[in-house]
Amino acid sequence: MKVLVVGSGGREHSLCWAIASSPLCDALYCAPGNAGIADDATCVAIGAEDIEGIVGFCRDEGIGFVVVGPEMPLVAGLVDRLEDAGIAAFGPTAEAAAIEGSKGFTKDLCAMAGIPTAAYGRFTDAAAAKAYIRDHGAPIVVKADGLAAGKGVIIAQDVAEAEAAIDDILVERRFGDAGRAVVVEEFLDGEEASFLVLVDGVNALALASAQDHKALREGDTGPNTGGMGAYSPAPIVTEAMVKQVMTRIIAPTIDAMADAGTPYKGVLYAGLMIGNDGPKLLEFNVRFGDPECQVLMPRLFSDFLPALIATRDGQLASFDLRWRDDAALTVVMASKGYPGEYPKGTEIRNLDEAAKVEGVTIFHAGTRSEGAKVLAVGGRVLNVTALGATVAEAKARAYEAIDLIDWPEGFCRRDIGWRAVEREN
Numbered sequence: 001m002k003v004l005v006v007g008s009g010g011r012e013h014s015l016c017w018a019i020a021s022s023p024l025c026d027a028l029y030c031a032p033g034n035a036g037i038a039d040d041a042t043c044v045a046i047g048a049e050d051i052e053g054i055v056g057f058c059r060d061e062g063i064g065f066v067v068v069g070p071e072m073p074l075v076a077g078l079v080d081r082l083e084d085a086g087i088a089a090f091g092p093t094a095e096a097a098a099i100e101g102s103k104g105f106t107k108d109l110c111a112m113a114g115i116p117t118a119a120y121g122r123f124t125d126a127a128a129a130k131a132y133i134r135d136h137g138a139p140i141v142v143k144a145d146g147l148a149a150g151k152g153v154i155i156a157q158d159v160a161e162a163e164a165a166i167d168d169i170l171v172e173r174r175f176g177d178a179g180r181a182v183v184v185e186e187f188l189d190g191e192e193a194s195f196l197v198l199v200d201g202v203n204a205l206a207l208a209s210a211q212d213h214k215a216l217r218e219g220d221t222g223p224n225t226g227g228m229g230a231y232s233p234a235p236i237v238t239e240a241m242v243k244q245v246m247t248r249i250i251a252p253t254i255d256a257m258a259d260a261g262t263p264y265k266g267v268l269y270a271g272l273m274i275g276n277d278g279p280k281l282l283e284f285n286v287r288f289g290d291p292e293c294q295v296l297m298p299r300l301f302s303d304f305l306p307a308l309i310a311t312r313d314g315q316l317a318s319f320d321l322r323w324r325d326d327a328a329l330t331v332v333m334a335s336k337g338y339p340g341e342y343p344k345g346t347e348i349r350n351l352d353e354a355a356k357v358e359g360v361t362i363f364h365a366g367t368r369s370e371g372a373k374v375l376a377v378g379g380r381v382l383n384v385t386a387l388g389a390t391v392a393e394a395k396a397r398a399y400e401a402i403d404l405i406d407w408p409e410g411f412c413r414r415d416i417g418w419r420a421v422e423r424e425n
């Protein structure tokens with residue numbers, strides 16, 4: 001079977017790395033890919049959001065299965081278009097992808113299905129949103145309804161900041177059409193975890209647990225980013241927690257989506273806040289987490305491609321995946337300046353030496369090759385990933401590799417995995 005992976009980040013590199021090792025995969029392509037993905041797949045110069053370009057390529061090449069990485073093309077209907085053209089694809093339809101594409105849609109679904117989540121209001125009118133904020137007080141959370149590249153969530157510490165966020169989103173339209181509506185919700189306390197399941201429309205298969213570090217700086221402080229590192233398993237996600245999340249959050253969601261005539265297929269990523277009264281849903285994503293995927297793939301013992309195909313085919317009921325006992329940890333190396341402005345085209349050296357450290361795999365995110373050189377062209381650039389008997393061992397290996405990488409224009413957090421390492425101690 002010829003397989004195409006759509007996307008160009010570290011998530012897609014880890015997916016390509018896993019799929020390339022499947023005996024079912026005769027040829028692997030990635031659109032558009034990056035310098036690291038080129039080691040595992042043939043990169044084709046088609047953007048992840050170029051729906052017509054992707055469908056045309058699949059027809060011309062006789063692609064048998066497409067795995068869509070990022071949310072944008074899913075929300076824009078890439079899977080619908082591929083399936084209409086007779087090309088099997090992993091991921092939800094555009095209608096089902098509204099579960100990430102509209103926060104208001106998901107909150108209403110939670111309310112209807114009794115899924116635990118923060119209390120909320122949904123508004124298009126700024127005055128009404130502000131009245132709700134004044135009624136409820138701070139801290140309070142303001143979210144743009146649509147996709148805003150992870151930047152549309154404002155945790156306001158006081159009422160004035162929340163009201164300013166309303167003006168920013170609804171009036172100034174800082175996130176464009178993604179800000180046609182807002183969700184204002186209760187601030188939740190607790191520890192976050194990422195819970196990913198494969199869903200075939202009816203059945204769900206939980207993947208291993210993971211936790212990411214969204215904040216820019218050590219100690220989980222500073223502005224939110226796309227994720228500065230991750231590890232798996234997440235100790236807070238015990239067997240009992242998995243059962244609770246499956247019965248209280250995942251199963252009712254799958255049922256509600258099916259009842260609405262928009263059955264969900266693909267990977268469903270539940271962002272959880274685990275507090276004193278159990279797990280609550282922060283948000284759903286319709287894609288693998290990035291960088292969570294980069295720690296899940298190395299821990300996978302089973303061939304992943306058949307699981308992706310079974311998800312698409314509605315055959316997950318009797319499916320199982322086996323995982324290594326080893327922990328995995330990934331550290332994101334980003335361009336200095338990220339998540340703000342950063343230079344592009346700086347050279348990264350010594351990646352081959354770094355990749356020789358025991359247990360280490362380096363997944364590329366924002367890289368491009370120029371001859372033999374690897375250049376940084378994005379904000380998040382590398383995911384230095386390691387397996388180890390414990391999170392502490394995986395962490396030590398990842399940082400050993402990082403210290404071998406010669407890239408003065410890059411930086412990383414030095415404390416990825418700290419919560420799990422503390423628990424191990």
Ligand code: AMP
Nearest residue numbers: 118141153185186187188214271282283
């Ligand atoms: P979201 O995109 O909805 O997951 O929000 C991004 C991040 O904002 C989450 O990962 C949390 O760290 C934080 N966040 C979102 N909603 C809440 C909430 N209701 N209470 C506390 N933190 C939140």
Ligand code: GLY
Nearest residue numbers: 212227289290291
């Ligand atoms: N790591 C967070 C996300 O993928 O949304």
